[in-house]
Amino acid sequence: MNGDDSVSRPTDDIMCATYRALCRHGYADLTMQDIADEWEKSKPALHYHYDTKRGLLLAFLDHLFTNYTDRVAAPEDGPARERLDALIDAALDPPRADTHRELRTALFEVKAQAPHDEAFRERLSRFDDYLTDEVRSVVGDGVESGAFRADTDIETTATLLVTLLNGAHSRRVALGADDGVREAIRAFVDDHLGRRVDESR
């Protein structure tokens, strides 16, 4: 129907403004006014497009998910080990880390709010499920192609990796420290899945 090509739809602009506002103020201190300012429109204009703050934020999470899956999607081919490393790096610090660092903090704040709101929980589960699927897929391929140990329990390994990534995220954001977690995870992958490439155990 409405083939607005060059014209950016207002809702897209709002998502973009929300992103910037979120990075600048964090989730807890995020007000509708902040978003409106970033959008360079008035606060009631925001309420014209989204009835409630909660609705806007949920829409933002949806928006983020489509972008996220676009970005993190692992290449379908290539050595499994390299694909897994790329996946871990992507999850650990997303592309343009300097720009996205603040977003990660904000998303962590969203996580903390999730326990009290089913809809938020559902959105976050989507992220988690997606990441788990990707990891499971890569690990599965690696086992099949012989790159990883044949006796690997794919499900357990995927759970471990995703939990590790979650923990790394949590510690980095909450403590501000990064005490070799990345190296530890890499060591885990080496030790658990491969490296000792003498196929037979």
Added chain:
Amino acid sequence: MNGDDSVSRPTDDIMCATYRALCRHGYADLTMQDIADEWEKSKPALHYHYDTKRGLLLAFLDHLFTNYTDRVAAPEDGPARERLDALIDAALDPPRADTHRELRTALFEVKAQAPHDEAFRERLSRFDDYLTDEVRSVVGDGVESGAFRADTDIETTATLLVTLLNGAHSRRVALGADDGVREAIRAFVDDHLGRRVDESR
């Protein structure tokens, strides 16, 4: 000096009330009034003892830390493997899990607030450092006593375990799910440290 024995000091009562209020309302929705209600005193009475909400909350974290370390402290002796399991269980769901589940959620919310406040970050680091020390100590003992593989990198293993516990905490609270993370961690310990007790690799 002041030998108030049977008389519970008001500040202790306040910490207790804060605990209950935190469990009932969560961190984000916690007001001074909530704490005052739980304490069955007035809000200004609260400000009489603690100038600011932030100060009260920081005091509460300190209070919690002393209790936490009292509770989680692993027994000094016994098989390393059992001590490690106990430590993991304690970190995964603290004693009286039914009573403390809400507190864990609240503490997670505190974590999310930490990036914006150095003092909170410092308190949380104390918890993390304590847990890391305990894990490192148990793993070290296990390696020394031969219960764990001799080629274990103690530091890396401790980092991995603590990160896993963080991740498990995060996922459980934020997603409400518990998809066999505990089993995965146990499998990790089996696979990584022992179980295959054929000493030589």
Added chain:
DNA sequence: TTTTGCTGACTGACCGGTCAGTTACGGTGT
């Protein structure tokens, strides 16, 4: 003319913190 998109001004609720008092109590002087 109607609809779309927007604005300035506003409301109602909430919340952290303040303040002027009040109560209970333990000395101290008489």
Added chain:
DNA sequence: ACACCGTAACTGACCGGTCAGTCAGCAAAA
């Protein structure tokens, strides 16, 4: 015995500020 004072602990009323959401109206597009 009684009056007096000081202080710790506490209360009801209130203030300043914030923020989500509302509303009447305006301008441009359809």
